[in-house]
Each structure stands twice: as structure tokens, then as C-alpha cells.
Amino acid sequence: MMADEAERLWETHDILALGTRADEARRQRHGDRVTFVRVATLALDTAREARWSSAAREIRIAGRPHDVTAAEQAIDSVVRRAEGRPVTAFSLAELQALAPDRAGFVDVLRRLFGAGLTSVASADVDGLEDLRQPVEAVLAADGHIARFTVARATHESPVPLFLAVRALQKTTGAVRAFAPLPRSVDGSRPTTGYEDVKSVAIARLLLDNVGSIQVDWALHGPKLAQVALLFGADDLDAVPVEDESADGRRRAPLEEVKRNIRAASLTAVERDGRFGVLES
Amino acid sequence: MSIDTIAAGVRSGERIGFDDARELYREAPLALLGALAHGIRLGRHPEGVVTYIIDRNVNYTNICVARCNFCAFYRPVGSPDGYVLSFDELFRKIDETLAVGGQQLLLQGGHNPDLPLEWYLDLFRAVKARYPELRLHALSPPEVVHLSRLSRLPVREVIDRLVAAGLDSIPGGGAEILVDRVRKLLNCYTKATADEWLGVMREAHRAGLRTTATMMYGSVETPDERLEHMFRLRELQDETRGFTAFIAWSYQPEHTELQGVEATAVEYLRTLATARIVLDNFDNLQASWVTQGGKVGQLSLAFGANDMGSVMIEENVVRAAGASYCMDEVEIVRNIEDAGFVPKRRTMHYEIVGDPVFRAREVPRRFGLDVAKHEGEASIPSELASYRGRSRAARDARRSEPPGGAPTSAPE
Ligand code: SF4
Numbered sequence: 001m002m003a004d005e006a007e008r009l010w011e012t013h014d015i016l017a018l019g020t021r022a023d024e025a026r027r028q029r030h031g032d033r034v035t036f037v038r039v040a041t042l043a044l045d046t047a048r049e050a051r052w053s054s055a056a057r058e059i060r061i062a063g064r065p066h067d068v069t070a071a072e073q074a075i076d077s078v079v080r081r082a083e084g085r086p087v088t089a090f091s092l093a094e095l096q097a098l099a100p101d102r103a104g105f106v107d108v109l110r111r112l113f114g115a116g117l118t119s120v121a122s123a124d125v126d127g128l129e130d131l132r133q134p135v136e137a138v139l140a141a142d143g144h145i146a147r148f149t150v151a152r153a154t155h156e157s158p159v160p161l162f163l164a165v166r167a168l169q170k171t172t173g174a175v176r177a178f179a180p181l182p183r184s185v186d187g188s189r190p191t192t193g194y195e196d197v198k199s200v201a202i203a204r205l206l207l208d209n210v211g212s213i214q215v216d217w218a219l220h221g222p223k224l225a226q227v228a229l230l231f232g233a234d235d236l237d238a239v240p241v242e243d244e245s246a247d248g249r250r251r252a253p254l255e256e257v258k259r260n261i262r263a264a265s266l267t268a269v270e271r272d273g274r275f276g277v278l279e280s
Numbered sequence: 281m282s283i284d285t286i287a288a289g290v291r292s293g294e295r296i297g298f299d300d301a302r303e304l305y306r307e308a309p310l311a312l313l314g315a316l317a318h319g320i321r322l323g324r325h326p327e328g329v330v331t332y333i334i335d336r337n338v339n340y341t342n343i344c345v346a347r348c349n350f351c352a353f354y355r356p357v358g359s360p361d362g363y364v365l366s367f368d369e370l371f372r373k374i375d376e377t378l379a380v381g382g383q384q385l386l387l388q389g390g391h392n393p394d395l396p397l398e399w400y401l402d403l404f405r406a407v408k409a410r411y412p413e414l415r416l417h418a419l420s421p422p423e424v425v426h427l428s429r430l431s432r433l434p435v436r437e438v439i440d441r442l443v444a445a446g447l448d449s450i451p452g453g454g455a456e457i458l459v460d461r462v463r464k465l466l467n468c469y470t471k472a473t474a475d476e477w478l479g480v481m482r483e484a485h486r487a488g489l490r491t492t493a494t495m496m497y498g499s500v501e502t503p504d505e506r507l508e509h510m511f512r513l514r515e516l517q518d519e520t521r522g523f524t525a526f527i528a529w530s531y532q533p534e535h536t537e538l539q540g541v542e543a544t545a546v547e548y549l550r551t552l553a554t555a556r557i558v559l560d561n562f563d564n565l566q567a568s569w570v571t572q573g574g575k576v577g578q579l580s581l582a583f584g585a586n587d588m589g590s591v592m593i594e595e596n597v598v599r600a601a602g603a604s605y606c607m608d609e610v611e612i613v614r615n616i617e618d619a620g621f622v623p624k625r626r627t628m629h630y631e632i633v634g635d636p637v638f639r640a641r642e643v644p645r646r647f648g649l650d651v652a653k654h655e656g657e658a659s660i661p662s663e664l665a666s667y668r669g670r671s672r673a674a675r676d677a678r679r680s681e682p683p684g685g686a687p688t689s690a691p692e
Contacts, residue, residue, distance in 0.1 A: 013619060013620030016311050016314045016315050016318065019311055023311065187647070188645065189614070190575075191575075192574070192575065192578050192614070192615050192618045192619070193574070193575030193576060193577070193578040193579040193615075194578060194579070194618055194619050195618065196575060197579065221573075222544065222545070223544070223545035223572060223575065223576050224545070224573075224576070226545050227546060227575075227576065227579065230310055230546065256541070259541070259544070260544050260546075263543075263544040263546050263547055264310075264544070264546045
């Protein structure tokens with residue numbers, strides 16, 4: 001798809017036609033499968049004492065480390081207790097801030113991957129002036145980035161941003177999953193349902209070289225996440241790990257995510273933080 | 281019949297039958313259902329307007345003897361959390377509503393045995409005397425049935441008296457699913473059977489009132505029973521033409537006796553679209569952003585809805601069951617325009633009254649809904665002593681009064 005066509009789609013109000021196109025593109029790639037991952041998120045400050053449910057399929061450390069040693073120690077402590085589970089941590093920008101220059105950044109990353117880090121947890125595609133350089137540093141350190149994300153809602157066309165992701169993928173091949181919905185919005189002016197489903201659909205159509213279009217289940221909630229699955233999304237990130245909620249089994253997150261996927265006439269497949277399928 | 285054949289029939293304007301509706305509802309892809317519904321909606325409202333109303337959803341009492349097991353709002357008689365609003369509190373709420381451009385009060389409440397028909401008549405008269413322009417959209421069919429039983433007057437007589445006192449229209453609440461098997465399971469069969477609910481609406485339409493119709497889906501009913509509900513409404517609408525709009529909302533399970541889980545967003549959009557296809561004699565379908573949130577609420581505009589419902593200033597019932605979405609007029613209008621439609625304010629009768637209020641004058645933004653009662657407010661107003669209550673407590677109190685005690689104005 002060309003940029004001008006994508007821009008026209010951003011202006012459309014015919015979300016059903018757009019959704020149908022994106023859904024076709026999604027089905028060509030993934031059939032009726034939807035993957036989801038249960039994530040235990042640990043705060044950096046308490047990661048060394050933190051415990052998590054055995055149901056976690058990814059352990060994610062969140063928070064801005066002061067220095068490389070703090071980051072390394074947290075990763076090391078969690079990896080030792082993770083029993084082989086994938087451990088992801090920090091954002092690309094947070095890690096970049098720990099290094100004085102590019103060569104230093106590769107060294108930082110090598111230390112963290114050496115401590116057992118599976119992937120950098122996320123990279124905001126709108127948070128870095130030059131996305132390619134830090135992404136290439138991760139590749140140079142033989143590492144991965146679990147997901148590429150959008151930090152802030154602008155209500156402007158996301159097409160230039162998506163094109164940048166497509167170009168990045170073309171040169172680096174580093175984008176395994178892209179989550180097009182902004183993670184932070186102005187509470188008095190949230191993104192609309194139309195903006196969200198159009199973003200997901202256009203991301204799917206434009207990023208024909210990216211495997212997964214992802215929605216954050218915990219952040220965006222079951223309703224939007226479920227609808228997004230019919231507008232091009234194929235992967236649900238950040239499903240909480242609690243197996244038993246106070247309200248009983250039927251309301252537990254695992255049941256809820258599966259129920260929502262089924263109700264969209266799709267098939268739920270659990271994966272882990274390495275994108276390995278756990279059940280079919 | 282194949283989905284394609286049924287879809288072609290819908291596109292050509294044929295009235296859909298039950299079996300075909302079931303086939304579509306169950307099997308059609310969401311986008312196809314949406315496209316069929318949206319096509320019908322555009323045919324009916326080609327001007328590209330999406331309407332909304334500014335009103336206040338006031339629940340005058342939460343004391344209720346019906347005890348529907350899906351309801352998180354009611355309190356039994358004698359509960360310390362039970363309340364009745366005083367006339368003065370209602371007037372204050374009306375003043376606030378008028379201040380933000382509202383013209384209507386949506387007034388519904390529990391089946392409180394201590395509120396006789398005369399209380400309602402006095403209230404309506406008092407409201408109309410003070411606010412002659414205000415529209416009273418009040419008392420869903422089960423409340424009318426309750427008043428008919430309490431006053432031992434036929435439904436027709438109750439409606440006529442309420443209209444004489446100032447009732448303008450009847451909200452379509454309490455319909456749940458208009459199938460008695462379901463109503464028995466929800467413990468709402470005794471408050472009003474399906475026939476009783478429809479009977480009140482028939483009488484209301486006969487009396488010249490326009491009403492809405494609702495459907496609460498996603499509790500214990502089957503998909504076929506949802507369709508049966510829609511077909512029963514379509515049948516009555518053929519007969520009376522009295523319904524202005526249809527509103528589907530999902531059962532909200534939190535804090536209810538019935539519990540369970542809420543139906544998903546995709547089920548909502550499928551149900552809404554199917555309703556637009558089946559209810560070919562209804563002009564208006566509302567988006568239920570109150571239960572679905574603003575985002576799916578807005579997406580409803582592509583699935584058959586042409587109305588964003590109410591810019592509510594207050595809501596108690598859905599909130600009690602766990603949903604707490606809020607949209608003020610600025611947000612509703614932004615969502616309508618973002619979806620490519622022109623926003624217009626309307627009356628309860630769906631007559632257009634104008635452009636957004638906030639564009640003509642400053643209106644404070646609201647990011648939360650008000651509640652019926654604030655902490656520290658008296659739960660039962662003193663004026664209730666002058667009405668003849670039917671609860672055991674009220675009867676005991678009367679028995680212990682000296683002869684010639686508290687006055688009564690209720691003609692029982
Ligand atoms: S739904 Fe209405 S009638 Fe039923 S218990 Fe609640 S307040 Fe009472």
C-alpha cells in the first residue's frame with residue numbers, strides 16, 4: 001500500500017470497508033488464530049523480591065534504571081528465579097539513556113542480554129528521533145525487541161509513523177510485533193473508537209512486512225481489544241496472570257480473553273514472551 | 281437460505297422473517313451485519329445527522345419489592361441504604377439539568393410500597409407547575425403495573441391520571457427480555473410479564489404517548505429469545521407506531537445476585553445491527569455508550585445506531601452494576617463528528633431542537649456522573665409521612681398513631 005492511499009483511508013468514515021480489507025490481510029497471514037500472552041509485570045524497584053504466578057508466560061520488568069548495574073542486577077535476580085520463562089525489561093529509550101554513545105550502548109545491551117534478558121520489552125516508535133540506530137545496536141548485541149509501540153496520542157494521521165516502522169523493518173527486520181494504539185492519551189480527549197480501529201486497520205494494511213499487529217489487553221480493555229481483532233489485530237499483549245479472580249473462575253483473565261476471542265469467531269492460541277506457541 | 285441470499289433480501293428492502301434473522305445473527309460476518317444495518321440506517325436518515333439529548337436520569341427511590349436478580353441498584357424495604365428523593369431534591373436536580381441545557385427528566389425508580397399513586401401525581405403536578413417546559417419521561421411499564429396493583433386501578437386509568445398530572449412519555453425500561461421463560465429466571469416475571477409490559481406500552485400509545493423500547497441481553501436468554509424480543513416489539517410497533525426508539529444494552533453483572541459475565545463488545549455490535557435489520561419499523565436506534573464505553577459507543581454509529589442517547593448528568597443503575605463511563609456534551613459531539621456525522625440535540629420525541637449547547641455558550645465540562653444521593657443527605661424525606669405507605673413498617677407506624685394522627689392525602 002502506498003502512503004497516499006493510507007492517508008485517504010485515515011480520512012475515511014467507512015470503517016466497515018476498511019475493517020473488511022484489514023481483516024482479509026490479517027486472515028491471509030494468521031487465519032483465524034489470535035495469539036495472546038500472559039505477562040507478570042514487576043516494578044524495577046521491587047523486582048529483586050518480587051514473586052509471580054506460575055501462569056506467567058513472560059516476566060516483564062518495568063521502570064527506568066539509574067544505571068546499568070541496577071538494570072543488570074534486577075534482570076539477573078529475576079532470570080535466576082524465572083525457571084526458563086522469557087524475561088523482558090525496560091524500553092529502548094530507557095536503556096539508551098544509560099550509555100554515553102553508540103559503542104557504549106552496544107556494550108550496555110550485551111551486558112543485559114548476557115545477564116539473561118530475553119528482549120528489550122518495548123521501543124516507542126514516536127519516542128526516538130532516530131529509531132534505526134538504537135535498533136541496530138540491539139541487533140549488534142544479538143538481542144531482540146519484544147514489541148514496537150506508540151507512546152502518545154496526537155489525533156493526527158499515524159501514517160508517517162507507520163511508514164517509518166515499515167522502513168525500519170525493511171532495513172533491520174527487527175519488528176516482530178507492532179502495537180499501533182497509543183499508550184498514553186489525554187483523559188479529557190481520549191482517542192475515539194473510529195481513530196483506534198482505523199489505526200489498527202491501516203497498520204495491518206501498511207505493514208505488510210511485519211508479522212503481528214498487537215493490542216495491549218490490560219491497557220485498552222477487553223471491548224476495544226476484541227473489536228480490534230476484527231480490524232486487523234492478531235495478538236493480545238499483557239493479559240494479566242491472576243488465575244483466580246475474587247469473582248470466580250469465569251471472570252479470571254484467562255477465561256475472559258478466551259471468551260472474547262471465541263465471541264469474535266476466532267481461535268485463541270496462547271504464546272510465551274518469545275512468541276513460541278504453547279497450545280493450539 | 282444462504283447468508284448472501286438473505287443479505288440481498290435485506291438490501292432490497294424485504295422484511296426479514298425470524299429464521300433468516302436467526303441465520304444472519306448467528307452466522308453473518310460482523311462487517312456484513314454492520315453494512316446491512318448501516319445501509320438501512322442511511323436509508324432512513326440520509327441527512328447524516330446523529331442526535332442526542334441532554335437529560336438527567338433520576339432514580340427517585342432505590343427501595344424495591346420486585347427484587348430482580350440482575351439488579352444491583354435496589355435495596356429492600358427497611359434497608360439502611362434505602363432512599364426516596366424529596367420533591368426539593370428533585371427540583372434541585374432539575375435546576376442543574378436546565379442549567380446545562382437539558383429539557384427532560386428521565387425519572388424511574390424501584391417499586392416502593394410506601395409511594396402511592398398520589399405521591400407520583402403530586403410530584404408530576406409540582407414539577408409541571410414549576411417547570412412548564414420540562415418534559416417528564418417517566419415510569420417504565422413495570423412501575424406502571426406496580427402502581428396499578430398498588431392503587432387497584434386498571435393500567436389505562438393509571439396512565440390517564442399520570443398524563444393528566446404531567447407525564448409526557450414513557451421510557452422503555454424493565455423490558456429485559458420479553459419472553460416469560462427468561463423473566464421467570466430473572467425473577468422479574470411477577471413485576472411484569474412480557475404481555476403486561478407490552479400491554480402498558482399499548483395503553484400508553486393509545487393515550488397518545490410516545491415511548492421507547494429497551495432490551496437487556498446477555499444474562500440467561502438464548503440468541504433466539506433475543507430475536508423473539510425484537511419480533512414482539514416489531515409486532516406492537518406495526519399496531520401502534522408508538523415507539524420512537526430502541527435501545528439494547530448488555531447485562532451488567534457486578535454486585536448482582538445473578539452474577540455471571542458481561543456479553544462482549546462484538547456481541548453488542550452484532551445485536552445492535554441485527555436489531556436495526558429486524559426493527560424495520562423503528563426510526564431510531566440508540567448507541568449504549570453507558571454500557572459499552574465511548575469507543576464502542578461511537579463504533580455503534582457504523583452498526584445501525586443513529587442516536588448517541590443521552591448526555592446524562594446522573595446515572596445510578598448501571599453504575600451500581602459496575603459500568604462507570606461518562607461522556608459530557610463536548611465528548612458526545614466530538615465522537616459524532618469524528619465519525620463523519622452532524623450532531624443535533626433532540627427532544628424525547630426525536631424532534632431536532634438545535635446545535636450543541638456548548639457552542640452557543642460556556643458550559644462547564646463534566647468528567648463524572650452525579651449520583652442520586654450524596655453522603656449525609658436524609659434517606660427518607662419527611663413529606664413521605666403524609667402519604668399512605670403500604671410497607672409493613674408504614675402500616676405498623678399508622679397502627680401506633682393516636683386517632684386523628686398523621687394526615688393522609690392518598691386516596692386508597
Ligand atoms: S430492576 Fe427495577 S424493578 Fe427490578 S429490582 Fe431493580 S429497581 Fe426493582
